[in-house]
Amino acid sequence: MNHMESAYGLWSLVIINSAIFIMFAFSFFKPNTTRDWRTFGAFSAFVIALFVEMYGFPLTIYLLSGWLQTRNPGLDLLSHNSGHLWSTLLGEKGDPHFGILHIASYIFLGFGFYLLSTAWNVLYHAQRQHALATTGPYARIRHPQYVAFVMILLGFLLQWPTLLTLIMFPILLVMYGRLAVTEETEMRKQFGAVYEQYAQCTPRFIPNFKRKTGNL
Template sequence: MNHGETAYGLWSLVIINSAIFIMFAFSFFKPANARDWRTFGAFAAFVVALFVEMYGFPLTIYLLSGWLQTRYPSLDLMSHDTGHLWSTLLGEKGDPHFSSLHIASYIFIGYGFYILSAAWNVLYYAQRRHKLATTGLYERVRHPQYVAFVLILLGFLLQWPTLLTMLMFPVLLFMYGRLAITEENEMRKQFGAVYDNYAQRTPRFIPHIFKTDSPV
């Protein structure tokens, strides 16, 4: 196993990158109640866990070091490129930052932040008018902001998978699903039949590719 200059122990980068992404998401999401803060807090925990392993301490590489060293004896486990595990496991050559999965991760993350921003604008003006948000992205799905968070998290997993974040991802999916149901029950109490009609024609998370009569 070769050893170059270590790419870890860079705790200032952990703090800076975590702060950038968390504040960026905060500026779009703008949590306003306890449910919003739970949603945002779970996302923030995922981001911190990700960057701790990306620049601080590579726990996943450490735990898999025996297996990786056996399968890839010439691999420098402490290099930054090795942390892009999908590229390593798929045997891709060259800079992993330009791999197809890495490029796809940028698309998921960028599109997720776009959805987060666009959805918040619709929701903000609907709440000011004490109306149900049913326009823009809310015309396609009932919970675009949760969809946005999932796309961003999935993008991070494509870019830099770790054992901890891969374990957190299904937990967050379940959590966002439960929060969505709670939110729907509150909207149904507030808007009654108006919300029922909206829910009947609008999918919860996955937009219709073709027009149908029932939500997915």
């Protein structure tokens, strides 16, 4: 890309990329309840905010332009590479797409979508049988779908941080945490002692690989 050639104002890419990731997540998550739609809606808002700054209008770059130019004289703020702020702030040379943080972001994104897919498959069959989901990722953590969304959000933040998404991230963490607690309350009412036994031997968010889930 030539110096001072803007990499932004590409609103068609904003729409296309937002649609791809949102529909991809929708195909795995398949929201049904109000709680599901709230979870998915918050995720979608994060994705749209991300791609608006990635290809539409670089609000974060604009707000930090003076400081960035002082810190990095000669930096082309309108280039796409400059938008990879972690690489810019760390002073990394070369294409940021091959940097360690970018590679790590792909790992988070890939595993996040994989976890979302496998968790939904287990939950779908459990719901059809009116049973408690305790196999697959549910054998290790009680809320794999929320963990999957967080991993995907982290992947995006490692790849393209913005002020808005950095503000949204902790808010979404609190939101998913509260939704998880609400969901557990409902499961206790529905499954009683069975869920209590499951909850006692299965961590909420962080898996304990040294401890196996008991038979339910």
